[in-house]
Amino acid sequence: MKVLILGAGAVGGYFGARLAEAGKDVTFLVRERRREQLRERGLRVQSVHGDIHLQEPQLIVAGEETGTYDVILLSNKAYHLSDSMESIAPYVGENTMILPLLNGIAHMEQLWERFGRERVLGGLCFIETTLNSDGDVVQTSQTHEAVFGEWSGGESERIHLLKETFAGTKATIRTSADIQRDMWQKYLFITTLSGITTLMNSAVGPIREAVYGLELTRQLSEESASVMRKIGAPIDTDIVDKQMKIFMNQGYGMKASMLRDMEKGLEVEADHLQGYLIQKADQLGVAVPLLKVVYNNLKVYELKRAADK
Known part of the structure; x- marks a missing residue:
């Protein structure tokens, strides 16, 4: 499955790097300034679970034509949600799954209204990360977990496929049959x-x-x-x-x-x-x-x- 990560910040950069480390097809949608930084330095993660250095991560800037993706992972702050939705819109296809890892609940209604309930999964994460002055991801918690599932509950065929896609990473990425709770x-x-x-x-x-x-x-x-x-x-x-x-x-x-x-x-x-x-x-x-x-x-x-x- 083709995975698009919105941004390469503290959360998206970490989970995206773990997926790429495991050989998954991962692309980061970033701003131009961040792309130049990552081209020069690569995507670096300093983690208690082992460091990562992606020398040439796959990068795009909003507006570049690359086709649609199977799953788009959102880890932006809530106050950037409107801009984030506009940025990912060209990459959302008929069967694209949108997986938000934002805190709170209010963002779900906005995503449903923009992309339809059928495309939006429930999701959350437990992790302590930040970016240092060099733009590297610094991850310090023993917990580095992302959770996802159908908003209506249970485990669908597409959730099973996504679970298989995320398998084999050094982070804990798991499904939930009761994601609302x-x-x-x-x-x-x-x-x-x-x-x-x-x-x-x-x-x-x-x-x-x-x-x-x-x-x-x-x-x-x-x-x-x-x-x-x-x-x-x-x-x-x-x-x-x-x-x-x-x-x-x-x-x-x-x-x-x-x-x-x-x-x-x-x-x-x-x-x-x-x-x-x-x-x-x-x-x-x-x-x-x-x-x-x-x-x-x-x-x-x-x-x-x-x-x-």
Whole structure:
């Protein structure tokens, strides 16, 4: 199968490199500046699971005519989704599968509207990656997992074929028969983790040690989960307890990617993650006071970032 990866950043660059390393037919759709960088340096991955150096990765820039692809993997930030959809549109054929690995849920409706429900799979990933100053992918977590499946559940013939295509890589790429549940529960975790670390401007270790750190983390998770339950999201009844255990087991210096982005002065996904849940909470009459504090903190950051520009 022909695989197109949108971008060659921290997430797409990592999983795309792992696929290419395993001999899969992988092309990266990148901006011109990134293409020149990759042509000069190659795509390099520094990983706890073994380094990769693709000297001549297959690269295209949006608009180049290469035909359609069997699967297009999206790993962009939510605030780039509109541009990303326009970039991949020429490469979407009748049977193309679009696999988004974005955080949250709101992007699914936009992808369905643009490309049709039948083309869009559910997907998510668990990984800690970033780009260094040379444009290399730096991957630091023991977990490097991507999950995908039919939004309606079960395992279809095309999911089976895609599973075979992704087999044999050094990353964990697996299917899920209940991808909606997996995506909502990942959404809950990342909303809580990004919210508490950005609010406290801290990695998880000091938050756990502070006098009210765990209490506030649980409150944020409970508020977010209460909105999801009101929506009818398929989350486990004991999901907050489960995710607090995960939070307790995170490395002392672990930071949400949103906090790392703030430290670099980059855009954040406040509207896509916390903002989406607050919008639903207001519509449904669910009280989320701490979630609104988190969101307001992120919006203040955005205002200051815009003023600095």
